[in-house]
Amino acid sequence: MVPPSLTRRQQEIFDYLREHLDDFPHPPTLDELCDALGLSSRGSLHKQIQALIEAGLVEPMNNLRRGIRLVEEDDITVAEDEGLPLYGYIAAGRPIEAIRNPETIAVPPQLRTPNPCYVLEVRGDSMIDEGILDGDWVVIEHRAQARNGEIVVALVDGEEVTLKRLEQRAGEVILHPANERLQPMHFRPDQVQIQGVLVGQMRRYH
């Protein structure tokens, strides 16, 4: 279900609100917002805001002063009945959770598990010997523990996200690339945080 898509201006205004609503000590009045957005007519702004309210992105402000408020993101109806969130590239350099409004992508049931899953697009050749190529989509079951031998999404030092085969030993964690030209990497357990386990993979050729 996609709410009537926003016009360009509506999108701009919504983006602005998402960015700057916290900058105001109190939610701004329409006049203040006009000022910030470079409009000169309160009525015009109001019309745009109405559209956002109908799209379900802004709380209705029935005659309330300074009543403008965004709808909590969790409450926004996400169209993901069939799809999983696509969080973007792995090895992108930041924690998965940081990403806000992911696209979604259809995943057949046999490629996922009943537990929460998400999808990443693979960058690089580090798993090439496992048949996972640059550009592939991988389906990841979201969990924080994994067993040795499983291929995991690992967040290293809170910065880098990579897809590697896991080996946990006493006092260290080894991440094995599946590429004969690359070496396994050794870390202290506290450096590595597991963000999910590989459960499926897809590739398109067209």
Added chain:
Amino acid sequence: MVPPSLTRRQQEIFDYLREHLDDFPHPPTLDELCDALGLSSRGSLHKQIQALIEAGLVEPMNNLRRGIRLVEEDDITVAEDEGLPLYGYIAAGRPIEAIRNPETIAVPPQLRTPNPCYVLEVRGDSMIDEGILDGDWVVIEHRAQARNGEIVVALVDGEEVTLKRLEQRAGEVILHPANERLQPMHFRPDQVQIQGVLVGQMRRYH
């Protein structure tokens, strides 16, 4: 179901839209599209788009600005509600058509094409260097022609079905395995019948 016989130009434009619609921050205006496509008349483009709308491939944009949108592939009428036929193992030794009542398997729209497709389960390591492993599912678009470089399902001598990279030369057909330990195979053109082209691939790890 409509036979969506597109003209060449319509196909070009549709392909372009499928490729590049996401490149725009908002759906483009007709003028912007004209620019991107090298046309100079809005009206001309509009006429082509109308044809695509009638073919059911593009959402009607009734006077909406920036209203151009592709029909969700899920909604495109193809006999696929329940999934694609799973014809079994490739290299199973007989023509695909011979199989009567296949199972079906769910395939996400981005892994297939709008044309008829089916699924095979891969046996063997002959495409391992392409990242296609034993046990993978491959999505095949059902057609009888292919271009050099495409990976095809080839029926050899009416008996053996294999997945190989195709090279057609004058007077001979060469099927290239993607495995450095295997040699390309040479055939007369009449020995080789193409049964489809690889368009997608899936694997499960659980």
Added chain:
DNA sequence: CGAAGTATAGAACATTCGGAGAACTTTGCC
């Protein structure tokens, strides 16, 4: 060559979008 179908340009027309501004209503405060 001619016919039929297709593609393009360009002009003319219709609608939407975004904004301005006035007038009205409601709220908050004294």
Added chain:
DNA sequence: GGCAAAGTTCTCCGAATGTTCTATACTTCG
């Protein structure tokens, strides 16, 4: 209650954009 501030509704306008139509050129096929 009265007043000012703020939200709401309304009409109007201009530019951007979608739609329609006509004329012309190009392709393909016999």
